[in-house]
Amino acid sequence: MRVEMLTVPDCPNGPVLRERLALALAGHTDAEVTEHVVDDQAEAEQRGMHGSPTLLVDGRDPFAAPGTAASVSCRLYRGTDGRLGGAPSVEELRRVLGTPTTGGADRAAGRAGQGRLAPIEGGLRAVQQAVLRSFATTGAPPEQAELEAAADPFAVPAARVLAELAAEDFLTLDDTGRIQAAYPFSATATEHVVQITGGPTVWSMCAIDALGIPVMLGTDAVITSTDPVTGDPVRVEFTGGSTTWQPATAVVHYGARPGTGPAAAVCCGYLRFFTDRATAEQWTGRHTDISGAVLDQAEAERLGVDIFGPLLAAPAR
Incomplete structure (x- = not known):
């Protein structure tokens, strides 16, 4: 499946769609995701862009009515609740992508796709x-x-x-x-420790939060955590924009318990590092009330980037 994001330069809703798309694709490994910035009307017509942002799935815009004209204008989407917004919801994206739900994880970890960047x-x-x-x-x-x-x-x-x-x-x-x-920081000790290069050692709320800290700060860092099944260490080193995972088989479980509430209560305890997929699946087998998915390293890193990358890049006012 080819998934393509089209935006105009500095589109404010581009990061919103990017994060919701990452949440909708969590645990789904056969999607090829690309992004293109469209500068003018001619390119919008060529690429099939119907306002910014536009999502194309295998070359088709699933949210555009037949006959919709190409455009570089700001685009609004009407949700199932009738409200207008700058991007489709996570649930609507899952519907058109045909991806499975991860239970309450996206509702809590990503604030139902609303993002972790507070309003001005x-x-x-x-x-x-x-x-x-x-x-x-x-x-x-x-x-x-x-x-x-x-x-x-x-x-x-x-x-x-x-x-x-x-x-x-x-x-x-x-x-x-x-x-x-x-989010992503905790004021009290957790199992996820992040040593910021040239800065302090901090705790993160969960595995995805830990992966988001170096990207949010634009710095190198070393993450250390523990597989809850074996007790073995998991280490992720960010150096010059590259990551090294130890062991090389390490994965992240992305899940949540039933119910509603803040991420700290609903999902932070279920977004954890594991030494390999087998121990992650062993752990989920013991916690049958927890819904979610096992993410490979690239998927987990992508969520960290999409959720936390914009938090300090955007101006405060």
Whole structure:
């Protein structure tokens, strides 16, 4: 299956479609995914682009009505709930791609395909990025003064912004309002340790989060974790844009338990590294209530890039 994304330069909904596509294709290995930036109307007509972003599956646009004209304009999609958005939902993408569901994993890990980049409005993105940068440079959440400084240009108290970020599952708070986690970082110890080259050692919330940290920061790093079945170590080294996995057979399970809730509760415990597919399948056999898929290294890395890559690249306002 050939899957092609067409966007105009700097299309704001390109990253949205890219992340939702990665979630829809999780565990599906026979798709060839490419992207093309279209600069003018003539190229849009040549490639079959019906607005930005457009998705072509084996050369056909499954979301365009017959006779739709080629266009480089901004494109909107109407979801099954009647709402308009900048990209099809994960469920709609799965329908046209014919890919199986991974249960609740995509709903939680990727916020139902809405992405982990907070909106600009109300200081949400500014505060989110201040939190992420603090973890990246100190290994811990920022002090209150730093949070207030990020929220001040928007004339809102930092506590209110944090509460909104928590309500939308961009981060989690304890009972006193202190930051417990800001995906991909955890303020408390987890089994997923990321040594940032030239920076601190941090914990991630899950395997996919760990893989997203070096890409989000644009830096080298070493991830260490443990296979929950054998207790053997798994190591992923990011060096100069390349990755090395040890052992070479290592995989990631991408799953979730039934129900709804924040990613920290629903899926973070089920997105884990394994030394090979056999131990991953052995573990899932013991947890029959968990739905999901076993991802190879390329698929797991792609999810880390698509979910967390844009978080610090996008401006705060």
